[in-house]
Amino acid sequence: MQRINTPDGRFAPGDPSAGVKGTVLTSEWANSIQEELARTVERSGQKLNAQSNEQLYMAIVAIARSLVPERVGEIVFELRQKPRPGWLLLNGGELKRACYPQLWDYAQQCGALVEEQLWKNAKGSFSMGDGASTFRLPDLRGEFIRCWADGSNVDKGRSLGSWQDSENKEHAHKAVASSSGEHSHELTLFPGGSHDHSGKAMAAGVHKHVSPWGENPGQYHPPWGTWGAPDQLGSHGNDHDNVWGYTSPDGDHEHHLQIEATNAHRHDIRLSSALDHEHSVTIERDGTIEARPTNISIGAFICAGECVKEQSE
Structure with missing residues (x-):
């Protein structure tokens, strides 16, 4: 294809009143345009038809269609x-x-x-x-x-x-157990090895201790006094005309207790029994109606x- 053969490649209207001629179309340019258009129609599969004014349009449509299937x-x-x-x-x-x-x-x-x-x-x-x-x-x-x-x-x-x-990957949830009321749990202590248990008796107030033997009151005078009537068992074990003696004076004092050592052992502890019961667990809810990442519509x-x-x- 070529442009019109004028100095600026454009058509000039001319001015007949002033004697200025318009652009003169040459056969060379006209044939070039004709061949360009005719070949476009023919390459679309059409035969030139002097009675149709839509062949160029149909050629363009056919070309477009040939590209669309791809x-x-x-x-x-x-x-x-x-x-x-x-x-x-x-x-x-x-x-x-x-x-x-x-x-x-x-x-x-x-x-x-x-x-x-x-x-x-x-x-x-x-x-x-x-x-x-x-x-x-x-x-x-x-x-x-x-x-x-x-x-x-x-x-x-x-x-x-x-x-x-939608689906989430396997994961863990925090769980909270509900209250189950009063109940018991069985506990077992770990072995503690050989050891002693020490204890301390409660205070007994002012008192004395009696020795369970004695003598005739005429012969027996212990330093802290006697106890009972002269009808107690004596030191010989075969008479009953004796009194017993106190082993200590009156006074407020305590009794200390020492428990003998034991071998390795454990202590089993059982709390008071309760009725059969269950613990219900509630999983806290989280999330919305779907699983999704950040996104743009x-x-x-x-x-x-x-x-x-x-x-x-």
Whole structure:
């Protein structure tokens, strides 16, 4: 193609009243433009038709169509609410196969086409629609994207386009037991080895101690006095005309107690018994209605190719 052969490459209107001529079209330039346009029409598969004024338009449409199939089925993410011409929002909508033949052809070849009744658990797939004249788009609204495992040990067993519900990784929760009322627990002390137990008797107040033997009161005069009538057992063990003697004077004093050493042992302690009972545990609630990372809302669109006729037809 070439520009008009004027000094500035532009058409000049001229001025007949002033004797100034406009741009003169040369055959060379006219033939160049003609061939450029004619070849565009012919290369689109059309034959030149002197009766049609739309051949150039049809040629441009044909060229555009030849490029679109390479992108049919391609998914893009954009910050926009409405799709571009030739694109559709991935919202799970049901389409007529006759309206979007290129996209329907792609759906049959992509490996993610399921029966309509299975689509609920495979919302990332196309569905067969009514099984005759329609098919359904994937629905990516509000969903996070995860790359297909394709045999990997991570997220294994998933099919292409399958939907997966939210789930948290295994973890622990803090638990609080409720009150169970009065009850007992059996306790066992650890062995303490050989050891002594020392003790201290309670104070007994002012008192004396009596020796359980004595003599006749005429012969027996202990320093702290005697106890009882002269009818007690004597030192010889065979008479009963004796009194017993005190072993200490009156006074307030204490009694000290020393328990003998024992071998290695343990002490078992049992608290008072209680009725059979249970302890209920309440796990504290946390979180919201789903598990999610931080995120940004964005639109998902698919290249659908040419719409042959309107959906309502």
